[in-house]
Amino acid sequence: MGARVTMRDVAQAVGMSPMTVSRALRDDRTVNAKTRAKVRQVADDLGYVYDSTAQAFRTQKSGFVAVTLPSVNNANFAETFRALTNGLGESGLQLLLGSTNYRVEREEELVRQLLTRNPEALVLTGGHHTDETRKLVQGRDLPVIEMWDLPTDPLGHVVGFSNSDAMDHIVEHLAQTGRRKLAFVGASEGADMRGAVRRAGAVEAARARGLPAVAMIDAGPAPVSMRHGAAVIETMGREVAQYDALVCVSDPVAFGCLSAVQRMGLSVPDDLAITGFGHFEVAKVSNPRITTVDVQAEDIGRQVVSLLHGIFNEEIDAPVRIDVGSALVVGETS
Amino acid sequence: MGARVTMRDVAQAVGMSPMTVSRALRDDRTVNAKTRAKVRQVADDLGYVYDSTAQAFRTQKSGFVAVTLPSVNNANFAETFRALTNGLGESGLQLLLGSTNYRVEREEELVRQLLTRNPEALVLTGGHHTDETRKLVQGRDLPVIEMWDLPTDPLGHVVGFSNSDAMDHIVEHLAQTGRRKLAFVGASEGADMRGAVRRAGAVEAARARGLPAVAMIDAGPAPVSMRHGAAVIETMGREVAQYDALVCVSDPVAFGCLSAVQRMGLSVPDDLAITGFGHFEVAKVSNPRITTVDVQAEDIGRQVVSLLHGIFNEEIDAPVRIDVGSALVVGETS
DNA sequence: CCGCCAATTGTTATCGATAACATGATACCG
DNA sequence: CGGTATCATGTTATCGATAACAATTGGCGG
Structure with missing residues (x-):
């Protein structure tokens, strides 16, 4: 139990040099097949565990891909993360995950920390970052991918969609079905950038179609979810009936609103339309x-994976920009 | 942009030894305050980034805590994970996350991979593991915590609750409110161990109270969620009305069932009670x-954090077992 | 039987930070 | 003013795996 077992120990046990052990364990075909088998066997017997830290140090390849997400407690981000894990796991890469809690300052701190681990690539959620983050990232010869957004001034590669376009689909649909008085339900100004872009998208889309100005319903600081949607509508009470449609920043918020609206005896979509964002399961x-x-x-996750594969195989040099698009899904609340 | 900046480079630039730089950057007070400031300054100017890999290698402390979760796309596990991240982040520890997809074989593979990173502790979700996993973990001088369960034969420390006790609370409540014909809605036998324990708990609780045998409704392979709950009830159709109560393996499944039951015109709780598990937001x-x-x-996350702190500060030697318990939350579906 | 090639194994140096020990400079005491 | 404590910095060796190069063996053609 005392000292750890190293390659040197395995080498001694089989009576060969550490180098041969190293090669054998990596299945190097220049090592005799019998020797490889024997080394494997002995390593197992001794309970040898490979030291990735040492490898990462020596080869200067960490085997890590660093990822930042606003929150892991969000089915959509979790789904992207799952796709990344599975896809990169097949290439022997491991994910280093950090949560920004929807704050760019926290993101900066995280990126700083993640970079000390020598990741082979950095995947950021969103296109808004502090200047310091931009500096940190750009000084290094490190592939960077921004996802879930289509920033105008990208750091490197991009895999995302236009939040304002997506919002436009919603408003277009509402306008076509005769809704005019819209209210946007989202987080307070400030923290959540994607939310802010969606809000702006809704405002602009309504303006472009000659609808009345979009009312703002503040569900509190980001992240907002089901209970915040429900709470803000409960607080408003029947006043909410003055609107034709509640345009929500996400499906969970929409579900909260829906539930609260139904509880007060209003009918959806007859009295009021409700729309969400993200095609969550609850929708x-x-x-x-x-x-x-x-x-x-x-x-998005899959595209990032294949992009990374391309980068690691040196098939890609110039920054890539992939728009995965977004599609309206008409439900029964509008 | 070519070669990376190391401590040696910083040292050269300030005209001191690398050792002094190392000390200065760690805020070692034996280094003159002015020197420290200067080193900091120069390091910044050169764009120096600390290499955690080298540190981990030299000190044999990785700064990692390895965690396995069945899935990150589950609000409860995500919440635990968040608590872990925040709590351990304050101590400068980083989480290495792996998802088992509810399969012990995948867990084994993951643990093997995670161990190569020399984590300072290992946190596993659940108390069921392959023999190989047990062997891997027990051979090493590594703190292990199993969470979300109260295994009878723990690997080390435990922070969890009894899934069968929790199920007993539910059945007790249903029995008291006059429900007799129960059906359990969960994943197919096999993969999800916590689910299986809950099922067994429900069966046993019903038996102990002299209720008829619990019917089994198979919602498909784990993980099961909202849509699986809804789908299986839709497939059953009005047959579902033969039961007094649907005991679901989780809240999302319960919500799916609820929605499907309502769609077919049945009333909850009048025609049928429905219960969930986990106190998810949707409930x-x-x-x-x-x-x-x-x-x-x-x-659970917070308890694991404080347990780990205790372990790292060597205040804890013998295995600890913490039961965080569980509490019935009566809603409107029963 | 010599020489050369292929197959297999070994030797040495190295990645960047830091623990342990050593050293030089300065202050302070009786 | 000698001697010792204190402060500030430097030297050396090291963590484990592996790239680059070196060496040994056996086989086979001529």
């Missing part, structure tokens, strides 16, 4: 089903 | 609110 299962936008979280 | 917001069991996901 498909709720009663009525929520009209939303599918942003293909899993596809 | 609080749905309409009606779902009767469930609160398992305090965040508290």
Whole structure:
């Protein structure tokens, strides 16, 4: 139990040099097949565990891909993360995950920390970063991918969709079905950038179609979820009936609103339309089903994976920009 | 942009030895305050980034805590994970996350991979593991914590609750409110161990109270969620009305069932009671609110953190077993 | 039987930070 | 003013795996 078992120990046990052991364990075909088998056997017997730290140090390849997410407690981000884990795991890469809690300052701190681990690539969620983050990232010869957004001034590669376009789909749909007085339900100004872009998208889309100005319903600081949607509507009470449609920043918020609206005896979509964002499971299962936008979280993850493969195989040099798009999913709440 | 900046480079630039730089950057007070400031300054100017890999290698302390979760796409596990990240982040520890997809074989593979990174502790979700996993873990001088369960034969420390006790609370409540014909809705036999234990708990609790045998409704392979709950009930159709209560393996499944049951015109709880598990947000917001069991996901995370702190400060030697308990939350579906 | 090639194994140096020990400079005491 | 404590910095060796190069063996053609 005392000292750890190293390659040197295994080498001594089989009566060969550490180098041969190193090669054998990596299945190097220049090592005799019998020797390889024997080394494997002895390593197992001794309970040898490979030291990735030492390897990472020596080869200067960490085997890590660093990823930042606003929150892991979000089915969509979790889905993207899953796709990344599975895809990169097959290439022997491990994910180093950090949560920004929807704050760019926290992101900066995280990136600083993640970079000390020598990741082979950095995957950031969103296109808004502090200047310091930009500096940190750009000084290094490190592939960077921003996802879930289409920034105008990208750090490197991009795999995402336009949040404002997606919002435009929603408003277009509402306008076509005769809704005019819209209210946007989202987080307070400030923290959540994607949320802010969606809000702006809704405002602009309404303006472009000659609808009245979009009212703002503040569900509190990001991240906002089901309970915040429900709470803000409960607080408003019947006043909410003055609107034709509640345009929510996400499906969970929409579900909270829906539930609260139903509890006060209003009918959706007869008295009021409600729309969400993200095509979460709850939108498909709720009663009525929520009209939303599918942003293909899993596809984003898969695209990032194949992009990274391209980068590691040196098939890609110039920055790539992939728009995975978004699609309106009409439910029963509009 | 070519070669990376190391401590040696910083040292050369300030005209001191690398050792002094090392000390200065770690805020060692034996280094003159002015020198420290200067070193900091120069390091910044050169764009120096600390190499944690080298540190981990030299000191044999990785700064990692390895964690396995069945899935990150589950609000409860995500919540525990968040608590771990925040709590351990304050001590400068980073989490290495792996998802087992609810399979012990995948867990084994993951543990093997995670161990090569020399984590300072290993946190596993659940108390069921392959023999190989047990061997891997026990051979080493590594703190192990199993969480979300109370295994009878623990690998080390434990922070969890009894899934069968929790299920007993539910069945007790249903029995008291006059429900007799129960059906358990969960994943197929096999993969998800916590689910299996809950099922067994429900069966046993019903038996102990002289209720008829619990029917089994198979919602498909783990992980099961909202849509699986809804789908299986839709497939059953009105047959579901033969039961007094649907005891679901989790809140999302319960919500799916609830939604499907409502769609076919049945009333909950009048025609049928529905219960969930885990006190997910959806249970609080749905309409009606779902009767469930609160398992305090965040508290589990916090307890694990303080346990780890105790271990690292060598205040703890013998294996610790913490039962965070679980509490019935009566909603409107029963 | 010599020489050369292929197959297999070994030797040495190294990645960057830091623990342990050593050294030089300065202050302070009786 | 000698001697010792204190402060500030330097030297050396090291963590484990592996790239680059070196060496040994056996086989086979001529």
